[in-house]
Structure formats: structure tokens, C-alpha cells
Amino acid sequence: MIIKFIENLFDLGQFVSHGHCYLWNPYLLGLHIVGDLLIALAYYSIPVMLFYFVRQRQDVPFKGIFLLFAAFIVSCGTTHLMEIWTLWYPTYWLAGGLKVITAIVSLYTASELFDLIPEALVLPSPTQWEIANQNLSQEIRERQQAEEMLLQAHNELEDRVSERTSELSSALLALQKEIAEREQANKLLHQSMQRYRFLAxxxxxxxxxARPDGFLDYYNERWYNYTGMTLEQTEGSGWGSVLHPEDLQLCIDQWTQAYQTGKSYEIEYRFKRASDGAYRWYLGRALPMKNENGKIVQWVGTGTDIDDQKQVEAELRSALEKEKELSLLKSAIVTMTSHEFRTPLTTILSSAEILECYSHKFTEAKKLEHLQRIQRAVKHMNGLLSDVLLIGKAEAGKLEFNPTSLELEQYCRKLVEEIQLTTNTHTIVFGKQGECVDAYMDEKLLLHIFSNLLSNAIKYSPQGGTIRFDLIYKLGEVIFQIQDEGIGIPNIDQAQLFNSFQRGSNVGTISGTGLGLAIVKKSVDLHGGQIWVESEVNIGTAFIVTLPLNNRNLPDSFVTASIS
Incomplete structure (x- = not known):
């Protein structure tokens, strides 16, 4: 039976070796062999060190647990060597037996350790032994001093021994009482300091x-965990290395003033967090501790993290500012629409009244003229409403960016043809430079950009003339340039030109809402592009727009920032 069991342990014919599981991949085999060898080497080295430690320290209690740990670790190391052996030789019964032995040794070690823990916990700590030794040494020294004094007094004043015996006894009792009181006071002081630091x-x-002279000598664990510094690094003025550079001088001034006047202070500053290098806002407070004579004996300070509160305050300020801007925008829209709608509404009303009263006297051509006036007025009002709704969506951060593949040259030529049909006094000349490539842009936003710029070029060139629309391809981007020969824009107006309801001061009676260029700027921003103006009064104006050719990967954060 035993022979059969041993044969099964070393039988190689029943199973497949682990090497087949790894497909005999040399790199995978090497990885497992090296890993198991290193683990086994580490496991076997640990018991050697444990045996050496126990032999060198004969006074160490609980030697048996060290030997159990050594046996447990050796068993674990052997299982790893067995893992290497079974790569070629499938003696899995033997491997399982080793694991059972390891499990038995492990469980026995754990049970012994569980019973041993209460005995280990009652052992005095090195600190307790040290305090006891110090107290005993102090008492011995004091007793030796008292005995020496008594012996000297006995030798010098033998004839007065009886008279002074009672006095010496009283003095000895008083001295012992004082010693006991001092020991009790030191013990209470130590306990108080321990409680204080635990609470801190x-x-x-x-x-x-900090000491009375301002030298910082203690921080609680929160400081070390937050800054990653040691006490030696932060003692004195070392804390300045993690303070935000912009807050350093203000903090030094406040601390210097508090130190000189002996008054408490409060300040907000930023400290660098070690985990990610981020600066967070803290509310710092410092109070002087004074004795009964009013003299400062210590400074105590705290730092409270208020970064989340500061962020909420900033968000609230931003929201209030945005609300204010939207309120001003609404007021401006109401003012503009009430003014701009008056003329087309008057046109519609007058033409409708004329047709109502005199249509029976008018020819068909005359009736058509009044109907066309009404249609033009309605289209004008519809355009105004579209601009108002569009700028409202843009200001509210709801203007969408939906890029699609676009053949850019064909799109621009078609747009030029459509705009050309609206004027008989202007000639729009389209030009192209560079190799044509497909673009990835938002077609609706491009229409807002170019229809506004071309319409403005026509509107602000009342004498007619040539308008150039140039399309220039460059590496990774495209440049659009629209240039007219109109009235131009004064330099003083150009900085605010892309803000809502802003127009040049020289437009005179030329109608307009001041929304077109604001819409253009929002549409350009959504593409991740740029726009600027070059203009001279009475010479003409050129608007230059640069857009990336492929915006399919434009991040959402950029779009949100652009429209807001």
C-alpha cells in the first residue's frame, strides 16, 4: 500500500507537465522559472536569518514561534521549487502532498501565534523599561546624596546626632515628598502632552x-501627510518651501506683525499637496499662549482646508457674472428688436393698408410691388429674429458644433454665386491658392461666417465695387480672406468689433444690429479657429479667418469654453 502510494507520488505517466500548458514558450517558461527561483531563494534565506537571530539572542522569548515560522517559510519555498519541477515532470501527487504539508505547518504556526499574542502584549515596552530605569536611577542617586549628607553630619557633629536626628528625619520626609510631587507633576505633564498630541x-x-521667538517646533500628522515633509525639513521657516510663491511675502508680513505685537492673526494662503503637486487654499489662524504675567510662552496655530469653499465662491461669482451678462444681453436684445422691427412693421402696415383701400384701383404690377415690399420686410424681420435666437444660444453655451466632410472649394463657389444674385452694384471675385483637399467642418456655422462677412462687405460698400473672397490652403489649415472697398472701420472700434451690438462709429444711416460679427466670432471659435480684421477708413476692410481643416477630434472642453 505504501509502495503503491510512493509510486503514485512519482508517477509521470498519468498527467501532462505544466510546460505543455505554456506551449513550451521559452519566454513564458523563463518568466515562471526565474520568478519561482527568486521566491524560493528569498524563502530559504529568511529561515537562515531567523536561526542566526535566535542563536545570537539567547534571551529572546518565544523561540519556538521563530522555528515554526522558519518551517512554514521553508515549506512555502519548496512548493515554488516544485512548480519548476512540474514544468517537465508531472508529479502532481507529490506537489499536492507538499502543499498539504505546507498547509499543516501554516495552520499549526497560526494557532500557536494566536495563543502567543496575549503573552506578547503584556511584555513591557522598551520605553516603559527605560522610564522605570531612569526613575530607579534617580531615586538611587538622591538616596546616595542623602546618605552622604547624613554620614558627613554624623562624623562632624557626633555630639549633636540625637538633637538633629528628628530634624534630619523631617528633612528626609520633606525631600521624599517633594520628589514624589515632582514625579507626579512630570507624569501629569507627560500625560497632558500625549493627550494634546493625540487630539492634534x-x-x-x-x-x-512655535516657541516664543517664533521658531516652529511641532506639526501634527496632517501636515506631514499633506506636504510629504519631515519635521527637520519644516522646522523654523522650512514651511515656506510648500507655500505658494504669490502668498509667501504676505504670510511673512502677517506672521512678523503678529510676532512683534503679540496679537493673533488670520490669513488665507495656498499650500502644495505632495500627492499631486496641486496648491489648495487654507485658512490659517495663530494664537499666542501667555502666562499669568502676560508673557508669551508658546504660539499655537491651525490651518483649515477651504479650497472647496473657495471654488464654490468662484463658481458663484462666475454664475452671477454670467447672469448679469445674460441680463444685459436680454435688455440689449429688447432695445434692438423694438428699434429694428419698427421700420419693417411700418412698411408692412402701410403696404397692407394701401392694398386694402386701393387695390381695386391698382394694376397687377402695382399690387405685386406692395406685396414684394411686405415680403422683403418679413424676410428682414425673420433674419433679425434668427440672429437674435442664434446669439442667444451662443451666449447660453448651447450653440452646437456638428462637423461633416465637406468639399470646401465647391461650397465657397456656390455660396459666392448665391450672394452675387443679391447685388447688381458689386462684383464678388473668388480666388483659390494651394491644393484642394477635403475639409471636416460644420456647414451651418460656415454659412453664418461667410454669409455675414460677404453681406457686410456689400452693405458697407454703398458705392459698389469689387469684393474679393480668397481661399488659401496651408498645411493642416485653411485661410479665408474677404476684402471690400467700402467705408472701412475706425481703429478705435476694431477692438470691440466682435462683441454683441457693437458697430463702427462711421456707419451713419446704414442699418444693422451689431450681431453679425458676434455670430461670426462664435462660429469661428467653435471650429477652433481665429479671426481678425485689417481696415482703413474710406479704403476698405479685410476679414481674415483661419480654420483647421479637420475638426473631427476637437475636444468637448474646447467647444464649451469657446461658446461660453
Missing amino acids: DAMPQIVWT
Whole structure:
């Protein structure tokens, strides 16, 4: 039976070796062999060190647990060597037996360790032994001093021994009482300091103390965890290395003033967090601790993280500013629409009244003329409403960016043809430079850009003339340039030209809402492009627009920032 069991342990014919599982991949085999060899080497080296430690320290208690740990670790190392062996030799019964032995040793070690823990916990700590030794040494020295004094007094004043015995006894009792009181006071002081530091470490705020001269000598654990610094690095003025450079001088001034006047202070500053290098806002407070004579004996300070609060305040300020801007926009829209709608509404009303009263006297051509006036007025009002709705969506951050593949030259030529049909006094000349490539842009936004720029070129060139529309291909981007021979834009007006309801001061009686260029700017921003103007009064104006050719990967954060 035993022979059969041993044969099964070393039988190679029943199973397939692990090497087949790894497809005999040399790199995978090497990885497992090296890993298991290193683990086994580490496991076997640990018991050697444990045996050496136990032999060198004969006074170490619980030697048996060290030996159990050594046996457990050796068993674990052997299982890893067995993992290498089974790569070629499938003696899995033997491998399983080793694991069972390892499990038995492990469980026995764990049970022994569980029973041993209460005994280990009651062992005095090195600190307790040190305090006891110090107290005993102090008492011995004091007793030796008292005995020496008594012996000297006995030798010198033997005839007065009886008289002074009671006095010496009283003095000895008083001395012992004083010693006991001092020991009790030191013990209470030590306990108080321990409680203080425990409470300070438990606080979510940074806590620090400084000597009366301002030298910082203590921080709680929150400081070290946040800054990643040591006490040696932050003692004195070392804290300045993690303070934001913009806040350093203000903090030094406040601390210097508080130190000189002996008054408390409060300040907001930013400290660098070690985990990610980010600066966070803290509210710092410092209070002087004074004795009964009013003299400062210590400074105590705290730092409270208020970064989330500061962010909320900033968001609230931004929201209020945005609300204010939207309110001003609404007021401007109401003012503009009430003014701009008056003329087309008057036209519609007058033409409708004329047709109502005199249509029976008019020819068909005359009736058609009044109907066309009404249609033009309605189209004008519809355009105004479209501009108002569009700029409203843009200001509210809801203007969408939907790029699609676009044959850009064909699109521009078609747009030029359509705009040319609206004027008989202007000639729009389209030009192209560079190799034509497909673009990826938002067709609706391009229509807003070029229809507004071309319409403005016509509108602000009342004498007619030539308007150039140039399309220039460059590496990764395309440049559009629209140039007219109109009234131009004064330099003083150009900086605010792309803001809503802004127009040149020289437009005179030329109608307009001041929304077109604002819409153009929003549409260009959504493409991730740029626009600028070059103009001279009475010479003409050129608008230059640069757009990336492929915007399919434009990040959402950029789009949001652009439209807001």
C-alpha cells in the first residue's frame, strides 16, 4: 500500500507537465522559472536569518514561534521549487502532498501565534523599561546624596546626632515628598502632552506650535501627510518651501506683525499637496499662549482646508457674472428688436393698408410691388429674429458644433454665386491658392461666417465695387480672406468689433444690429479657429479667418469654453 502510494507520488505517466500548458514558450517558461527561483531563494534565506537571530539572542522569548515560522517559510519555498519541477515532470501527487504539508505547518504556526499574542502584549515596552530605569536611577542617586549628607553630619557633629536626628528625619520626609510631587507633576505633564498630541493628530486641520521667538517646533500628522515633509525639513521657516510663491511675502508680513505685537492673526494662503503637486487654499489662524504675567510662552496655530469653499465662491461669482451678462444681453436684445422691427412693421402696415383701400384701383404690377415690399420686410424681420435666437444660444453655451466632410472649394463657389444674385452694384471675385483637399467642418456655422462677412462687405460698400473672397490652403489649415472697398472701420472700434451690438462709429444711416460679427466670432471659435480684421477708413476692410481643416477630434472642453 505504501509502495503503491510512493509510486503514485512519482508517477509521470498519468498527467501532462505544466510546460505543455505554456506551449513550451521559452519566454513564458523563463518568466515562471526565474520568478519561482527568486521566491524560493528569498524563502530559504529568511529561515537562515531567523536561526542566526535566535542563536545570537539567547534571551529572546518565544523561540519556538521563530522555528515554526522558519518551517512554514521553508515549506512555502519548496512548493515554488516544485512548480519548476512540474514544468517537465508531472508529479502532481507529490506537489499536492507538499502543499498539504505546507498547509499543516501554516495552520499549526497560526494557532500557536494566536495563543502567543496575549503573552506578547503584556511584555513591557522598551520605553516603559527605560522610564522605570531612569526613575530607579534617580531615586538611587538622591538616596546616595542623602546618605552622604547624613554620614558627613554624623562624623562632624557626633555630639549633636540625637538633637538633629528628628530634624534630619523631617528633612528626609520633606525631600521624599517633594520628589514624589515632582514625579507626579512630570507624569501629569507627560500625560497632558500625549493627550494634546493625540487630539492634534486626530484633527482634520493642520496644527502647529512655535516657541516664543517664533521658531516652529511641532506639526501634527496632517501636515506631514499633506506636504510629504519631515519635521527637520519644516522646522523654523522650512514651511515656506510648500507655500505658494504669490502668498509667501504676505504670510511673512502677517506672521512678523503678529510676532512683534503679540496679537493673533488670520490669513488665507495656498499650500502644495505632495500627492499631486496641486496648491489648495487654507485658512490659517495663530494664537499666542501667555502666562499669568502676560508673557508669551508658546504660539499655537491651525490651518483649515477651504479650497472647496473657495471654488464654490468662484463658481458663484462666475454664475452671477454670467447672469448679469445674460441680463444685459436680454435688455440689449429688447432695445434692438423694438428699434429694428419698427421700420419693417411700418412698411408692412402701410403696404397692407394701401392694398386694402386701393387695390381695386391698382394694376397687377402695382399690387405685386406692395406685396414684394411686405415680403422683403418679413424676410428682414425673420433674419433679425434668427440672429437674435442664434446669439442667444451662443451666449447660453448651447450653440452646437456638428462637423461633416465637406468639399470646401465647391461650397465657397456656390455660396459666392448665391450672394452675387443679391447685388447688381458689386462684383464678388473668388480666388483659390494651394491644393484642394477635403475639409471636416460644420456647414451651418460656415454659412453664418461667410454669409455675414460677404453681406457686410456689400452693405458697407454703398458705392459698389469689387469684393474679393480668397481661399488659401496651408498645411493642416485653411485661410479665408474677404476684402471690400467700402467705408472701412475706425481703429478705435476694431477692438470691440466682435462683441454683441457693437458697430463702427462711421456707419451713419446704414442699418444693422451689431450681431453679425458676434455670430461670426462664435462660429469661428467653435471650429477652433481665429479671426481678425485689417481696415482703413474710406479704403476698405479685410476679414481674415483661419480654420483647421479637420475638426473631427476637437475636444468637448474646447467647444464649451469657446461658446461660453
